[in-house]
Amino acid sequence: MLVTKTFLDEDFLLQTEAARTLYHEFAKQMPIIDYHNHLPPDQIVADKTFENLTQIWLYGDHYKWRAMRTNGINERYCTGDAGDYEKFEKWAETVPYTLRNPLYHWTHLELQRYFDVHDILSPRTARKIYDECSEKLRTPDFSVRNLLRKMNVEVVCTTDDPLDSLEYHQQLKAEGSFEIQMRPAFRPDKFILITNPNFATYIQKLAALVGFEIQRFDDLTKALRARADFFASLGCLLSDHGLEHIYAADFTIEAADSAFQKVLAGQSLSTTEALVYQSAILHFLGTMYHELGWTQQFHLGALRNNNARALRLLGPDTGWDSMGDWSQAQALSKFLGKLDEYDQLSKTIIYNLNPADNEVIATMIGNFNDGSVAGKIQFGSGWWFLDQKDGMEKQMNALSNMGLLSRFVGMLTDSRSFLSFPRHEYFRRILCNMLGNDIENGELPNDTEWIGQIVQNICYNNAKQYFGF
The missing domain is CATH 1.10.2020.10 (uronate isomerase, domain 2, chain A)
Structure with missing residues (x-):
């Protein structure tokens, strides 16, 4: 007789006894390290x-x-x-x-x-x-602080522009009484995307902030390093980039400088000139992250602002984006390889938005995991259109088949909402169900203690160790 399960009961998504044991006895109680989100720091400081x-x-x-x-x-x-x-x-x-x-x-x-x-x-x-x-x-x-406490959150890493004053991070640090860590993360995409019509304006704002003129490429790298040092002083340990694809053309600093000066003079760039600049600044940032001991994150593959009318009327980030279908492998290999060649490749997380590229990313990370750090190069969790059951399963299956799921740093919310933290539970249930099914099928041994430890590592311990929180 077919038994219909109750919707969203305590065993939601847990199809086997092994899965239920892994979730309830090992995953459920683990704290949350949310190392990438878009929470507003001012609301945390104000305890809104x-x-x-x-x-x-x-x-x-x-x-x-x-x-x-x-x-x-x-x-x-x-x-x-x-x-x-x-x-x-x-x-x-x-x-x-x-x-x-x-x-x-x-x-x-x-x-x-x-x-x-x-x-x-x-x-x-x-x-x-x-x-x-x-x-x-x-x-x-x-209040927002109590909502975070309710979900057993230990760390949140907000996503912040180099132009941000980080005043709320400073206020929370000075307060010194909030037990949940709030750390900034450095997202300098405005200074990479040189064809953006507002690029020169961003440069002017950055110059005003650092207190010196930015007229050459070297001035820009000096200014970005100053801002990164400031972020580091407030506990920043991660950078983040949201790019269509990696920029990894051959470049010289002279050619990058020429492109930079042309844009500041109001001139347009060819596609090749823009790519040379973008490749040069992205490589510089990669070397800087290594010097700082940061983890770099790359969210690749979003085709943004598809609806021109909606963009004009409502602005960006209002729901008109989709998966893109760029070729990712060659440029990603070249970018990571150039940094690795001189031992300047920092810990790296690569998030993929198109599931057709899952195996590409899962194999790419193995090219640069050099034994210096467990899981140094990570295939990031399913994000945006893929942070759902099918997307998470496909990402974890690709990682399992071609890498080490056991060294995965797990889930994040990537959200602006203080009500989004059950996504960690959602991920944990899916993870436990996958492993539990393997145990029930005889594909994994019925070693609950060891596999339970792996589950706890993926849910929390790996991230704790990897980021150094």
Whole structure:
């Protein structure tokens, strides 16, 4: 007789007894190191509370906006001027139609884990859920610091521009009483993407910040190093880049300098000139990260701002991006190899957005794992369009087949929301289910203690050791 499991019960996604043991006895209690996210540091410093569920759940969440638009919801209820409850009603109207999309799981995981709400969100339950959760959010127990505590978070690494004053990181450091680490991460893409129309403006802002003129390529590298040293003084141990693909053309500093000066003079560059500059500055940054002892992260493959009309009306990061299909292997090999040749390759995490490239990335990391650090070059977890069950399984299967899953540094939220941390639980359940199935199938030994230790390492210990937190 077929037994239908209860939706989102304590054994959610855990199909075997071995999987349930691995999750409940080993994974569940591990703290969270969220080493890449986009949380707003000012809200952590202020220990912000939110007025209602819409403010914490729907403001800025382009995942939900995309689903709502696909469900025929007018933009007024996504990024527009509709009232908060009106927006929530439209989200509640959409949720039943998100079944088999990870949003359906995340939505109900978040309602359960933060608010102890076990109702299924729909138009019928919208008012009750909104009122109950909003009432809780207005209390001190649901301030952002307590939301982080509730999820057993130990470290959060925000993503910060070199132009950022890091004033909130400084304030939290001076406060000295918050037990959860908040560290900045250095994201200098504005100074790589030389064809951006605002590039010269960014250079002017950087010059004002460092206190000297930036007229040559060497001036720029000096300024970026000054900002990196400042970030390091506030606990930064990671950089991050969100690029379509790696830039690794042959270059000379003279050619990079020429391209740089042309742009500052208001002249346009050829594709070749731009690529030479981008390759030179990216190589410089790689050597700098090695000197600083940082881990460098590369999020590769996003085709951004596909809808020109939406970009014009709403701006970037509003839900109009997709997977790209660039060739990644050759440039990535050349970039990593050039750094490795002179022993200047720092610890590196490569995130892939197109699953067609999973095996490419999984084999590429093995070319530069030189035995100096366990898992020195990492295949990063499924991200953005791939941070769902199928995407995570494919990433971990590729890594398992071609590398060492056991040395993986695990999951991150990559989110702007303080309600996104159940994604770590989601990942942990998927991991335990994969390994549990292998035990039940006789593909792994029934050595719960050892495999449980591997699970704990992937969930927490590997990242703790790898980053040095």
